[in-house]
Every structure is written in structure tokens, then in C-alpha cells.
Amino acid sequence: MALPDGRLRTRLIRLAEAFFAQPTATLSSALQGDAGQTKAAYRFFKNPQVTLQTLLQPHYQNTLARITAHPWVLVAQDTTSLNYAAHPATSGLGPINTRADGALGLKLHDSLALTPEGVPLGLVDIQLWARDAEAMGQARQRKQRPIEEKESLRWLTSFRRTAEFQRLCPQTRLVNIADRESDLYELFQEATRDPQGPHLLIRANRTTQRQVEIDEGIAPLWDYLPAQPLIGRQLIQIPSRGGRKARLAELALRLAPIRLQPPKRLQAEPIDLWAIHAIESCPPEEGDAVEWLLLTTVPTQTLEEASERLGWYAARWNIEVYHRTLKSGCRIEDRRLGDADSLASCLAIDLVVAWRILYLTKLGREAPDLPCSVCFEVDEWKALYCYTDKTPVPPESPPPLGDAMRRVAKLGGFLGRKGDGHPGATTLWRGLDKLYYLTEGFRIFHPSVPGGP
Template identity: 40%
Template structure:
């Protein structure tokens, strides 16, 4: 890691080591500004749930942080650029990668003094905020490698003045749904060319233009169908009816995540699949031909009385020739839930909607920085499940794991050999209130971000008493 380009960089132990590695080659256009971003970013990463005032050491540091986000050179694009490079480095060697795309809305209605916000939600809700669309790169096992693309924007105040029909007739370039196409191009620039890239999206991503772009770029898609499109081959009819006529090829048990007060549950589903050729919408037929895809219909036949039946119709560019292929596509789509957990970390763990910044121009770089911090918290939660036996130096600096070991074991005798990732993540979770009972399962993101903040204070005290 080259840190010579950043003047007066303090000892790495005084900063978040991982953040220095992640952003060390940034180029904001002023080396002092680069140094300030690392310093401020380290303080925010150490205490992601608190305000800027609480995270900074004193009033001078606090003013410097606000000036950092107010500086025209501190742009969201420049902050994300080195992180994209690290994401690409982590992606090396993987034969297959998944880009999970999703949109979230950041609500700043409770900050009326923040200037430049736009409408979110419906016209009746009268909410103000920012729209964020993120592409999160993941391994086939579900480990997040980093962001592969992100766009943050403000909707125009006149957005709700157009009718739904008027918005539908706009070209894709003038629609907000173009975010899916732009993110697909962004992701391709991050992923190594030798890896198979499969972009996954929910029903909002069921856009004929997106399938056309994926065919043009020679990349793969897996999306949940929303449109009952016309099928022209090998059968003729509407998509849902055509798939309903296919013979069931097997049954499967799938996990339905908890939603809106309902606990997670197992669902028994029937699986059907078939190749389909979708006819282009009438206004696109001159530019785009029929679209050959593979469809997988997942239906719950006997849901609980109080729950709606689970029903997914998945469309993919990746061939499905047998039941095992269909099961694999269903498992891939199950990864999509991870980006919703990531957004939970960003909103609840990092509390970005609480930021009292004066305007959107300051919020953009702030959100870009916290998007990287939130990825790190999320990654640390999952890496313990994927690689529990590797040395903890993968996730902690030396003074951090030594302080954690001494605090957890209530001893001053720290071993020369570092513990494993699985061990330290469990100890951090216990700092955050995790009970580690047999029935508890692995720790989640909430207890980890609570524990991480406590570890920061413990590690700072360790440095005071062990300066060597």
C-alpha cells in the first residue's frame, strides 16, 4: 500500500487500517484534502452510529469534517473511485460474480433546513429526500466484495406533475429506470473480463431495454418478472399463462424472509421452467427483436392461511435445461436479499438519514463515504461465516485484536499467534449484546456494529497503555 503520496500520514494504528488501504490512492486534487478524508473517514468508521460531532475528537476536528464535505473537490465520484479499484482486486480469481442492484430512498423530511432535496414516495406522502441506486458485487457464496456501481440523485420538484401514462411514453434515457442500464455498464468496468457476471434485480428491473443491453454487452441477467409480456415461441400466449401450462419438474423448500411483522418461514414450492422468446413492446420493435430467455416459475401451492402464496417468475439469460439448473437460478435470486441487509446497515447502523448537513452538495460525498463504511461492516458480518478459520488480521489491526483478546479474557497475557476471524467476530458481537446461545445462530449486523463501537474505545485505551 503506497501511503507516501499523502503528507503527514499518522501511524496506521491511529486510523482505521482497512480504510487507509481502501482509499490510499484517492485523488481529490489536494493532498491535504486526501489526508483529511482519511482522518475524518477513520473517525466516522470507528463510530458509525454517532453524529459527526460525537465521532470527532474536538471542535477543530468537527469543523474540519464539515469543511471537508463542503469542499467542491470532495466529490462522491472521487471517493468511490479507489473503492471500485479495491473491489476489482478482490474480484480477481473468481469465475462467477453477481451484481445485486437495488434502489433505496433516504428520507430527510425531518431536516427541513437541508437545501436541494427532492420528492420521494407518493405526492400524498409529501416526503423529501434523496434516491440511491447501488450495485453490490458478491461471490457465488454470498460474500460482498464491495460496490461495483452507485448513483445518488435528487428528483426534480415537478416529478409528480406527469401522469403515469406520460412517464411510460418517455424514452428510457429520460426515465428514472435508466439507472438499471447505467449500473450494468458501471459494473462491467469493475468486474475482471474473465469472470462471468450475472446481474440480479427485483421486479422493477423487468425492462426490455435492460435485456437488450445485456445482449449487446454480452453479459448475463437474472430478474424477477413484473410484465405479463407476449411469448412468441416455442408457445404463443402471455408469459404467466404459458409458464402455468408447463409440467412441474420438482418441489423445493425455500426460506421466506421476515417482512412487515411476519417471521421468516419455510415454504414448499413447485418449480416449472421453459425457454421462452419474448416479443418486444410495440414501441421498441423497430430497434429490438424478440428476446430469447429462460423462465423459471416458483409457486407455493399451500401457503399458511394468513400469508399470501410465494410466487416468483424469474427470467434469465443463463440457460435452464433441467431441474438442477432451475434450483440454482432460484438460489442465485435468493442472494438479492443481501442488498436489503446492506441498506439496513447503511440506514440503521450508520444512521445516514440523521446527518444534519446543510445541503445536498454536502450529503453526496458523505453518503459515498458511508456507503463504503457500511459495506465494510456488512462484509465483516459475513466473512466470519465464509472463512471462520483464517487469522483475524484479515479484519483487525494488531492493536485491535490484542485489545479485544485482553478485554474478553480479562487478562494482560496476549498470545503471539492471533485468533481466528470466527473467534474475534463472536467476541465483537458479544460486546454488542450477543448472547451466543446454541439457539441464537451466527451474530447479525446489529450486534456487530454495536460491538464495533465498543471495540474502538477499548482499542484506543489499549494504545494509551501499550504505546509500543
């Protein structure tokens, strides 16, 4: 652990345990209303040795170890806003929306490593900043500045961080994945400089008006790809979002190698990429058709390869689930601390707790037959089974993880009906809150059962 002071390390472990045991609790509630412990926590977050990146170093190292166990790993990057408008006394915040909106907070750009099946392996990069209020409303001037002076640099920073991980695990191929906002020519340039570096897969932004080289000259990318021959169809699960219901969509696929032309603002060479166009064949009457145009450095020449790239991009949704877990599950926007640096230090713990919740959610699906002791302490799983089975006698050996996860989720409101599928992160974090109190009661009446560290 990067913290030099043993007392700080002990405090960090205690806070991490408290935060995970009750992910939705406020700081004082997580510390059982102990005034001394709460005051010590505020001092900890205020300590200049305690920073966001220092606290995350052990997690980054563990992420790297998990990555090396897989042949292909996806690194999804995305940006979200943390709204602290309800805490106007906190110093060091900046605008997060429009000038007229007036909301204050921080911007968070994270990079999350995932297996192709969507199991989160951990964080690769975290960027956190407060916008300068005086720079708001200067869109025209920003367009003239180099990318090194723009917020857009965050996409390249994430890719460069992914490249650092790639050098440390050469047996694993990393693919950096991002949504339409990352459609930057400079990012393509970065991704094609080193053949041994990570690959890139992004969704093209129609508004960038990309041009590609063809036999007859130059053509718009969004005209060229949809005109290519149909190579097949692929089913993709579209999650619910806003007013959109979850559904299984059938997408028609087309692909082509392309030579992407640089924008006029750059003096640069064209870049060779592969492009995949996917559009929903029969969209619902009440909604728009799903349409993706993906650009990648990964060679893509067959229907099977195109379908795989489509699945990789669909796995990017897990970072949005991660953001929801962070905000609604860990309630990071409810943290009341005096300044942005203290919020950042507290956020480091919440970031790891949110990852662990999402990891447990996915692990319970992907490896349901593992013993639940891989994720729960003895007193936790025994308390869970005594309560849910309504018996004072706990099981002698750890039950399967999948069953334990469903029981925790039911504590959080998961109904578990035949058509309900797997429990999600929301019911899991609610269930973990209740499991904490069940475990505390179990320890009182079963003092011989060993507790957690």
C-alpha cells in the same frame, strides 16, 4: 487515490477511520467532539474537488480486484430512499414519496458485487439524485417518454457499468440481478446485444403482462410457465421482512426457454430467454406463498441449473441488508450537512463503511479460521479478548476470525445461544461502537502495543 491534494487525502483517511471505528456515531461524536476537526470535516465535504464519484474511485478499483478472484460474480442492483425530512434547512433535496407525504431527501441506486454465496465484494456503481418536485404527479406523461428521459434508466445504467467491469475481467462471468421493478424490455435488449457482456437475471413483474411465443401463437407468460412440467423442488431460506418470519420454504420448480414478445409501445424483435417458475408448495397459514418467475440470459435447462439460478436470486437479499446497515448502522439519514452535494460526499465514506461491516459479517461465516488480524488491528483484537475474557493478559497470537466476530457481536447484544446461528450486521455494528472505546482504554494501559495507521 483520485484526490489531487495530499491534505485532502489525509483528511479522507482520518474520516474513514473515524466513521468505521464508530459507525453509529454522529459526525462530531466520531471526531471525539473536537470542534477543530469537525469544522475541518465540514470544509472537506464542501470542497468542490471532493465528490461522491471521486471518493469512490479507489473502492471501485479494489472491487474489481476482488471480482477477478472468482469465476462467477453476481451484481445486485436496487433503489432506496434517503429521508432527510428532519433537516429542512439542507438545500438541494427533492421529494422521495408522494406529493401529499411531503418527505424530502435523495434517491440512491446502488450495485453491489457478491459471490454466489453472498459475500459482498464491493460496490460497482452508485447513482444519487434529487427528484424534481415539479415533475411529481405526471405518470401519464412519463409513460409516453423514452426510457432515456425516465428514472427507469438507472437499471440500464447499472447494467452498462457492470458491462464495463466485465470487459476488465474477462475470466469472470458477471450476472446483473434485480427485482421486479427492473422488468423492462429495454433492459433485456441491453443484455442481449453483446454475447461477451454480462448476463442478466431478474424477477418478472406480473403487472407488465408479458407475452411469449408458443406453437399456437402468443400466450401470457404467467399462464405459460406455471403450466410447464414440474422438474423438482428446492429449499430456500426466506428472510424475515416486516411482519413475516424467517422460514425455510420448499419451492416447486418449472422451467422453459421462451421467446419474449416486445410491448406494443416498442417496435422491436422478440428476445430469447430462459424462464424459471418457483412457487412454495406448503405456504404458512398466516402468510402468502412465495412465488417467483425469473427471467435470465444464462442458459438454464436442468434442475441443478434452475436451483443455482434460484440461489443467485436469493443472494440479492444481501443488498437489502446492505441498505439497512447503511441507514441503521451508519445512520446516514442523521448526517447534518448544509446541501445535497456535501451529503453526497459524506455518503461516499458511509457507503464504504457499510460495505466493510457487511463484508466482515459474511467473512466471519465463510472463513472463520482466518486469523482475526486480517480485519482488526493488534490493539483492537487484544482489547477485545482482554475484555471478554476478563484478564489483563491478551493472547500472544491472533485468534480465529470467526471467534473474534462472535465476541464483537456479543458486545452489540448477540446472545450466541446454540440456536441463534451466526451474528448479523446489526449486532456487529453495535459491537464495533463499543470496541472502539475498549480499544482506547486498552491503549492507555498498554502503550507499547502498536496502534492502527
